[in-house]
Amino acid sequence: MKQTRTESENFLRPEGFLSQYKESALYCSRLLFFSLLCRSKDSMYHALTYATILEMQAMMTFDPQHIQIAGNTMKEAQAISTLQKLLSIFFLEELHAEVCYAECLLQRAALTFLQDENMISFIKGGIKVRNSYQIYKELHSVLQSTAYTQADNHGHFEGGVKLGVGAFNLMISMLPTRTLKLVEFVGFSGNKDFGLQQLQEGSAESTLRAFLCNMLLLCYHTFMSFILGTGEGDVEDAEKLLQPYLKKYPKGSIFLFFAGRIEEIKGNLDTVSIVSSQQQWKQFHHMCYWELMWCFTYKRHWKMAYFYADLLSKESCWSKATYAYMKAAYLSMLSKDDCLTFEETEVTLFRQVPSLKQKIAGKSLPTEKFAIRKARRYLSENPIPLPAPPLEMMYIWNGYTVIGKQKDLTEGMLKTLDEAQAKLERTEFSIDDQCLLSLLKGLCLKHLGHQEEAEHYFTHVLCNETQIKYDHYLVPNALLEHGLLCLEQGRNIEAVKLLEAAKHNYKNYSMESRTHFRIQAALQKAREFGENGTHEPCSPLQAAGAQ
Incomplete structure (x- = not known):
């Protein structure tokens, strides 16, 4: 349900909920929100925290009204910071x-990218990002200066710098090479290591930004390193970061969510329980549904x-086209008798996918583009089935790194x-489908330890490169x-x-x-290893593929 800022303020009036929620977590969260709202006009930290919460809501809903409210509130917080700077003694x-x-x-800047789709907005957002980056660099230099002396509340300032410097270094280091050069x-x-170090130090202190540093590290270890990398996140470090919060807030939705995600990437799917009990942000439930959808995919529980x-x-x-595609993909894995129990059909759902396409920040979602391309096979009068669409989409989200932790899941x-x-x-898609499988x-065999067989399957794709008609992404x-x-x-070297x-x-x-994000992560991994590995000569086929 959409809420204007005025409605939010009325909703947070204490007389309306004090008696009903006196001893509940809902009461505590609303009381905190009310406190932030009351002081957001005269305190830069209250204003920033209040605006950050609204921005989180906007990022989760993609609702234009939420984005507008969050943008205006953040602009007010920036004005209060500017005024505070001018009045500082x-x-x-x-x-x-x-x-x-x-x-x-x-x-x-992040809200600017979400709010408008035109080039001017992107330029404005880019300028904001660059100005922010330059300020963080200068503040970091101040911290390193011998002339700087610590005073009261020094930790909160240092924590803010570590958050900004760490976030920028980590995010920039993950960019593909061609984007990085730009x-x-x-x-x-x-610098990834420096960014992680800054965030680690920021999370270890009892400061206002410690929680944000912690959450960013958890996101990196449990999501970014999988979706935009090779799955090399430090799960042990993530568990250490999470434990103090779980101990202090055993029913905290966000902490239970990360605990479930950690169990998921460890392959302990039967212990995953990540459905949130909180009701204020329904979008948080959607994050849980998404993870549970993949957990059942890994277990091949299609229904x-x-x-x-x-x-x-x-x-x-978020993406109606992706959801429709996944529904159709799961139905495609069921027997004809099982499909009779569903109101929707595989073909009907696949045909809906192109019409559900949308744009966020002026861009079509890459996952939607992929789903639409794959669904085209169902638009003709005689559709040609996809061979295993959930397993293909699972690769796009790096799911084989997850199931690779459990032998039975990989064998299944x-x-x-x-x-x-x-x-x-035998169809016009035969070579494409063979190469996909x-x-x-090859991925399953690699995780099972059958490396020679895995290599055979990877090189089989390269052998058929010139005969692939549609799924050209398979070769890189x-x-x-x-x-x-x-x-x-x-x-x-190879x-x-x-x-x-x-x-x-x-x-x-x-x-x-x-794919380029993952290649960049793999090349960084290669540089970390150095060139001390045992170099084995390429076969003629491998050499041809590497040219």
């Missing part, structure tokens, strides 16, 4: 105001996966891929997976050749940006 007060100003700038040209630079995809399609505004997925291969018919079977991803396999075997080939020799294919 002491140097440390000015520094506090400066770090709040930089944080407001960064968050306003941002470095305009004055940005990033339960369909159930959560259906919930998302009815309640979430390999069996399903064998069954899909047995059902393949080869890539996915086969090179990427082959390169990661070589890294595991210590064949670093791995780098394969990864560089994947990076430079292919473009304009599905999910290209995500």
Whole structure:
């Protein structure tokens, strides 16, 4: 339900809920929100925190009205920071105001990208990001200066700087090389290890930004390193970061969510319980539904996966096209008798996908583009079925890194891929489908320790490169997976050749940006290993693929 700011203020009047929620968590959260609202006009920290909460809501809902309210509130918080800076008598007060100003700038930039779709908005947002980055650099220099002396509340200022510097360094370091060169040209630079160190130090102190540093680290270890990397997040570190919060807030929704996510990426799917009990932000439930959908996908429980995809399609505004595609994908894995129990059909749902496309920040979602391309096979009068659509989308979200932790899950997925291969018919998509199944079977075999067989399947994709008609993304991803396999075997020189080939020799294919993020992460991994691995000569086929 949409809420204007006035409605939010009326909703938070204490007389309306004090008696009903006196001893509940809901009462506590509303009381905190009310306190922030009351002081948001005269305190820069209250204003920033209040605006940050509204921005989180806007980011989760993508509701234009929420985005507008959050943007206006953040603009007011920035104005209060500016005023505080002008009125500051002491140097440390000015520094506090400066770090709040930089944080407001960064968050306003994010809202600018969401709010408007035109190029002017993107330029304005880019300028805000650059100004914020420069302020954080200058404040970090102040901290390192010998002339700087600590005073009261020094920790809160230092925590704010560590949050900003750490976030910028971490995010910039993850960018693909070609994007990284562009941002470095305009004055940005990033170092992953330094960024993680800054956030780690910021999370360890009892400061206002410790929680945000902690959440950013948890997001990196449990999500970003999987979706935009090779799945090398530090799960042990994530557990250590989370434990103090779980102990203090055992029923806290966000902490239970991360606890569930950690169990999920460890492969302990039977212990995952991440449905939130809170009711204020329904969008938080949608994040839980999304993770549960994938948990049941990993276990090949197609009906339960369909159930959560259906919930998302009815309640979430993020990507109706993706949800419809996933519902159709799960139905495609069921027998004809099982499908009779559903009101919707696989073909009908696949045909709906293109009409549900939307734009966020002026851009179509890459996952939606991918789903629409795959669903085209169902638009003709005689649709040609996709071989195993949930397992293909699972690769896009790096799910094989998750099931690779559990032998039975991986063996089950390999069996399903064998069954899909047995059902393949000779069509114009035959080579594409064979190559897709080869890539996915190679991943399963790699995680099962059958490295030679896995390598055979990856090179099979490269052998058929010229015959692939539609799914051109398979070739650079086969090179990427082959390169990661070589890294595991210590064949670093060969791995780098394969990864560089994947990076430079292919473009304009599905999910290209995500593949480049993963290639960048793999190359960083190769650099960390150095070139001390045992180098084995390439076969003629491998050499051809790496050229």
